[in-house]
Amino acid sequence: MxxxxxxxxxxxxxxxxxxxxxxxxxxxxxxxxxxxxxxxxxxxxxxxxxxxxxxxxxxxxxxxxxxxxxxxxxxxxxxxxxxxxxxxxxxxxxxxxxxxxxxxxxxxxxxxxxxxxxxxxxxxxxxxxxxxxxxxxxxxxxxxxxxxxxxxxxxxxxxxxxxxxxxxxxxxxxxxxxDIMSIIWDKLLVNVATGALAAITRLPYGPLYDIAEIHTVAVHAVAEAIAVAEARGISLSITEPEEAWRKAAEGLPPNFKTSMLQSLEKGSVTEIDFINGAVVAEGRRLGIATPYNETLVACIKGIEASLH
The missing domain is CATH 3.40.50.720 (NAD(P)-binding Rossmann-like Domain)
Structure with a gap:
């Protein structure tokens, strides 16, 4: 092929x-x-x-x-x-x-x-x-x-x-x-768990997963995304926020960097609007509050602005 x-x-x-x-x-x-x-x-x-x-x-x-x-x-x-x-x-x-x-x-x-x-x-x-x-x-x-x-x-x-x-x-x-759309939302939950947090902190997976406060924020952000998906009628295979947090790191080395972090290190804008930003946009449309994801989007937008 x-x-x-x-x-x-x-x-x-x-x-x-x-x-x-x-x-x-x-x-x-x-x-x-x-x-x-x-x-x-x-x-x-x-x-x-x-x-x-x-x-x-x-x-x-x-x-x-x-x-x-x-x-x-x-x-x-x-x-x-x-x-x-x-x-x-x-x-x-x-x-x-x-x-x-x-x-x-x-x-x-x-x-x-x-x-x-x-x-x-x-x-x-x-x-x-x-x-x-x-x-x-x-x-x-x-x-x-x-x-x-x-x-x-x-x-x-x-x-x-x-x-x-x-x-x-x-x-x-x-x-x-x-039912690929359900799978797309499952993957979105994994990206929500670590993408923005790794980019904001500039941490690869090893130290990222050692910090309890990061874990707490990640779980809350994923919980918001799950609530939005369920309101849309999406059938998820990931139903617990902890599962998305664990799945993100499975099989990856401690020095692994998320794509969002790699983008910032190259001085490029990120895909935040299509990940956490998508959760925020859908949440607004459905009347579901997403304060953790809104905060992560704001932080990434601020970092992007500082690069130019």
């Missing part, structure tokens, strides 16, 4: 590299010229809980026209860049290309459908993690981390099952799942 990973930063490189190790034809597409140059020169190095591996049979490009149409395009660009990134990457898409978002937060599938058509879009969420140590070198959090994918209409299709089979053969534990 020819697979393009659009927005191949840390997480995209982990997923793409793992698929390439299993023999898939993988193209990492990223704006980082340094990352592309490093991968082309020496391959991709993945550092995981079971040691380090080198992926030599993998392609990397900054220009989607160099890649050509793919069977599957995995979208991992920052949420606020989704529509613009797809329009700039038209070379990746043929009439039968399946486009799958594995981005954090809510609302990406509608943005994808605007560009490639709803019939070409499937949704997914992954608990796989990644941290870019330097161009071409990534910490990979794959062990015990599940990926779930599904059709937007909640059906179980052959194409979704075929993609799940490809992922599973590569060692990426993947389930073809009905």
């Amino acid at each position: 020819k697979i393009g990973v659009l927005g191949a930063g840390a997480l995209g490189s982990v997923i793409g590299g793992t698929l390439a190790q299993a023999g898939e034809d993988v193209w990492l597409v990223t704006r980082s010229q340094a990352h592309v140059a490093a991968v082309r020169a020496a391959g991709l190095r993945l550092i995981g809980s079971e040691g380090e591996s080198a992926v030599s049979r993998i392609h990397a490009a900054t220009d989607s026209n160099e890649v050509g149409p793919c069977d599957l395009v995995i979208v991992l660009v920052k949420s606020f860049d989704t529509e613009q990134a797809l329009r700039k990457s038209a070379g990746l898409f043929g009439p039968e290309t399946v486009v799958m978002s594995l981005q954090n937060g809510l609302g990406h599938e509608d943005a994808l459908a605007e560009v490639v058509g709803r019939r070409n879009v499937i949704a997914g969420k992954t608990y796989v993690g990644g941290v870019m140590l330097e161009p071409g070198v990534v910490i990979a959090g794959v062990q015990g981390k599940e990926t779930l994918i599904g059709e937007l209409d909640g059906s179980l299709s052959l194409r979704v099952q075929a993609i799940a089979d490809v992922f599973n053969r590569a060692g990426l534990v993947t389930v073809a799942a009905p």
